[in-house]
Ligand SMILES: [Ca+2]
């Protein structure tokens with residue numbers, strides 16, 4: 001009997017230690033390789049918080065989103081979808097919904113692809129290309145998320161002018177740095193029940 005009580009107490013002690021550690025650290029290791037895959041961090045003024053994800057489990061963050069602390073609505077996001085350590089894609093939100101996703105696909109520092117959304121559905125995509133020396137824009141329009149027409153026209157804009165015209169139409173709070181943080185991965189704890197609560 002005493003042995004069972006001992007085991008029971010030990011179990012409670014372990015569960016307790018694990019949960020208090022998680023509250024402090026707010027990071028989780030989903031594949032158990034000792035490197036954190038999901039982490040939350042408060043902004044300095046506590047008005048928002050950041051979510052960092054390592055989706056390919058290589059130990060480097062590749063997806064980050066900033067949320068409003070009061071509403072938990074997303075404010076802005078970044079993703080590194082080719083996992084080269086550089087964020088090339090920016091998610092632009094308004095009233096908790098993504099309104100545009102812009103990508104620097106060539107890595108020259110200029111956004112060259114833009115997807116536009118309304119009430120969660122993609123409505124239009126534009127890609128700036130320089131193939132053959134002449135800059136042109138390819139546009140795809142969508143209905144209920146399905147592409148219904150494409151067009152192509154030449155443009156006089158340079159890559160940086162196209163980038164600037166995209167940026168000028170973004171909400172002003174879209175300024176999260178594109179560079180990932182050079183943070184050293186901390187000690188991690190096992191995935192708890194209800195990690196996504
Ligand atoms: Ca991991």
Ligand SMILES: [Ca+2]
Pocket residue numbers: 053054055056057058059060061062083
């Ligand atoms: Ca990664």
Ligand SMILES: [Ca+2]
Pocket residue numbers: 079080081082083084085086087088
């Ligand atoms: Ca990248």
